[in-house]
Amino acid sequence: MATNTLLQYLQSTDGDGVALGVTPSNRRQVERFIASAAIAAGDVVCLDISKTADGDKSLFVKKADTTGGATTLTIGIALDAATAANDEINVVIRGFVKDANVATGGAIGDRIVGSGTAGRATQYSAGSTQAILGYQLEAASGNEADVWIIKQY
DSSP: OOOOOSOOOOOSBOTTSOBOOSOGGGTOEEEEEEESSOBOTTOEEEEOTTOSSGGGGGTEEEEOOTTSGGGOOEEEEESSOBOSTTOEEEEEEEEEEEEEEBOSBOOTTOEEEEOSSTTOEEEOOTTOOSOOOEEESSOBBTTEEEEEEOOOO
């Protein structure tokens, strides 16, 4: 089911001063999908356009991998893991993601795109044909970085 963005909660803490964290009301949008295969939390995912049924093309996701045409349509970052095909997972399609799978390097503000490593984003380079998925919010270390996802889906 689609989340909506009509309500915007403009508080950073609850009534007791406790930080609210990153939630849909704090401008992160999450959608639920079905995994076509195992996916780790933090992986970049794409729509599985290799599915036969047209409706399944926007229902199933897999690890994004730019070496294959059917896995280049990146839409977001897996919020949790799918251990096998047909597991349901949440995917951040807009907003903040902590510890996303991003190639080591880059800097704050670098644009990220899908890469040839399944499930991993990389820093955008001139001439890339990949759509910008988001921005790094820190330098990636150990193939992880906090990112801001731009809505693609």
